[in-house]
Amino acid sequence: MKIRNFFLLVMAVATITFASCVNNQSTNNNSDSTMNTRKILVTVDLQKDFINGTLPAKDAEQIIPAINAIKGRFDKLYFTLDWHPANHCSFTKEGGIWPVHCVHYTEGASIPDCILADVEDSKLLFYTKGMIPGKEEYGAFTDISINDQSMFKPGDDVVVCGIASEYCVLETLKELVRLSKGIGFNLSVFMDGVACIESHDVLLEYMKAEGIKEYK
Numbered sequence: 001m002k003i004r005n006f007f008l009l010v011m012a013v014a015t016i017t018f019a020s021c022v023n024n025q026s027t028n029n030n031s032d033s034t035m036n037t038r039k040i041l042v043t044v045d046l047q048k049d050f051i052n053g054t055l056p057a058k059d060a061e062q063i064i065p066a067i068n069a070i071k072g073r074f075d076k077l078y079f080t081l082d083w084h085p086a087n088h089c090s091f092t093k094e095g096g097i098w099p100v101h102c103v104h105y106t107e108g109a110s111i112p113d114c115i116l117a118d119v120e121d122s123k124l125l126f127y128t129k130g131m132i133p134g135k136e137e138y139g140a141f142t143d144i145s146i147n148d149q150s151m152f153k154p155g156d157d158v159v160v161c162g163i164a165s166e167y168c169v170l171e172t173l174k175e176l177v178r179l180s181k182g183i184g185f186n187l188s189v190f191m192d193g194v195a196c197i198e199s200h201d202v203l204l205e206y207m208k209a210e211g212i213k214e215y216k
């Protein structure tokens with residue numbers, strides 16, 4: 001073989017080897033099981049009225065820095081919002097058991113700026129509930145079917161936190177258990193990010209019964 005042809009052959013082999021390395025690398029990346037696992041933080045009713053407004057939960061101020069400290073780990077942040085009309089049936093003046101809270105479009109129904117200000121818009125999703133005047137609705141996602149994968153997909157890691165432990169967090173968690181069984185995603189609860197009205201006992205009992213782990 002002439003020197004020139006030998007040189008060309010070496011170059012060709014080197015090029016093919018290089019190309020197959022690049023290919024292997026991208027194949028490996030694509031088959032990496034962590035790649036398609038989205039991390040979603042579901043934050044229940046983290047609204048000013050439940051923090052320092054008309055219906056404050058115990059230790060609600062303390063869960064804010066705890067949630068802020070972990071939110072950067074997530075690809076998506078879903079915020080549920082208790083979103084009541086002014087005449088909602090859950091208010092004492094309408095025969096319900098709660099003071100007026102989270103009236104739609106009011107400051108009390110908003111989420112503290114320090115939670116949202118530094119998060120990219122594309123990561124955020126807001127989900128309202130409790131809009132029907134005559135209907136109490138503690139749980140979010142009640143209207144999502146297991147055939148709807150627009151919010152939750154197979155393999156997602158879904159972590160729940162928020163307010164209030166024994167009401168909206170518990171009932172939202174029940175809906176997420178239904179969806180996780182139907183869709184096939186992982187579910188855990190970030191207890192340092194959950195505030196209660198009276199006690200965490202009911203939530204912890206439910207988690208134990210369902211085998212739901214704490215997110216640390």
Ligand code: VGL
Nearest residue numbers: 045082098163164167168
């Ligand atoms: C809630 C009472 C009334 C809650 C909402 O977010 O847990 N509690 N409305």
Ligand code: ZN
Nearest residue numbers: 082090102130
């Ligand atoms: Zn409410």
